[in-house]
Amino acid sequence: MNENTARTIYLASAYGFSAQWKRLLLPEFIGALEALGLEVWEPFARNGQVNLAEPGWAYRVAQRDLQDVRNADALFAIVNGTPPDEGVMVELGAAIALGKPIFLFRDDFRKCTDSEHYPLNLMLFAGLPEVEWEQYVYSHLSEISHPQKALARWVQS
Template identity: 80%
Template sequence: MAQPTVYLASPYGFSAQWKRLLLPEFITALQDLGLEVWEPFARNGQVDVAQPGWAHQVAQRDLQDVRDADALFAIVNGTPPDEGVMVELGAAIALGKPTFLFRDDFRRCTDSEDYPLNLMLFAGLPAEGWQDFVYTSLEQIADPEKALARWAEPG
């Protein structure tokens, strides 16, 4: 049986430091659950940014990966979170994909008393128990009581 695939939506590929220090930790944590991680900066690294139309090509490839992945794990730090991550998350929600959110940023970015971010980011999560789909530390990714580990379980 093929490994479940998870699209890792994050802004961390834009910075050399983030790419070197942060992305590997997330990729490893997700792989440790038995998931095949689709990290868009690595998957679309072959695009020649000197060529006309490169941005459209990258956007189309990323959107196709969101369509083809089994689930989406979005890093939603920032106030507001990265625009590209928000589009990828919105697409995954619209496609009915399981979505999981990571935010270890303590700042609130919302007008809701319940949710730490814009309420639309939670539209793909259940009304009850949505907290199981939100991660506030790397260590929580492996937590068997949280939604991602349950979803990733074989069988």
Template identity: 70%
Template sequence: MAKPTLYLASPYGFSAHWRSRLLPDFVEALEQLGIEVWEPFTRNGQVDLAQPGWAWRVAQADLQDVRDADALLAIVNGTPPDEGVMLELGAAIALGKPVFLYRDDFRRCSDSEDYPLNLMAFSGLPQEGWQDWLYGSIEELKAPSKALMQWLRGWASGEI
């Protein structure tokens, strides 16, 4: 049986330090859960700035991966979160993909008392229990009661 694929939307590939120190922690944690992680900086980030049209090609490849992945995990730290991550999240929501949010940034960037960031980021989550789709630590990704592990159980049982 093929592993479920998860697109990891994150701004961490833009910095060499973050790419070597932060991204591997997420990829490893998700792979340990039995997920095939599609990390766009690794998959589509072979950028030759001297080549005309490189940005369009990278954007198209990333969007195609969002379309083809089974689900998306968006790292939504920042005030506001990275605009590319938010566009990938919006595309996944529009495509009806399961979306999971990761935010360990304690700052709020919302006009709502309930939600820690822009309300539209939560439009792909259920109204009740949306908190189960939001993660505040890498360790929490494997919490059996939260949405990611429930999605994986559904995948493994063939319900998804």
């Protein structure tokens, strides 16, 4: 990687579907990730200039988002909800299949699991190490920059 080129991270979330969430929540996550020196690829900003009246718009958006997942260096997914947003789950599955580093954020206190060991569907943890997977899971915005957590270590590697 060129020293002058920031690593890219795809921000998978459902927050772009709501005007309130887009205005209030997305900027906090984008800011926290950019503070680490990352170039954040937020799909609603990158691929949101779509004419919804135009035939085929949904296919084009999905293809662009998938291409961004392919091209990004890593993926940060907000996995709130029970279950989490299905589009975010597809993006995570693609990133896992591509061998991308993934990082999960969940501050939703509700249980969403099929395992006593993991807080979410066990298949999401196929993309994380078996030992110390907790270092890749975030439950508070302030943890994103924590130097002992996986994202900050990945940025510095």
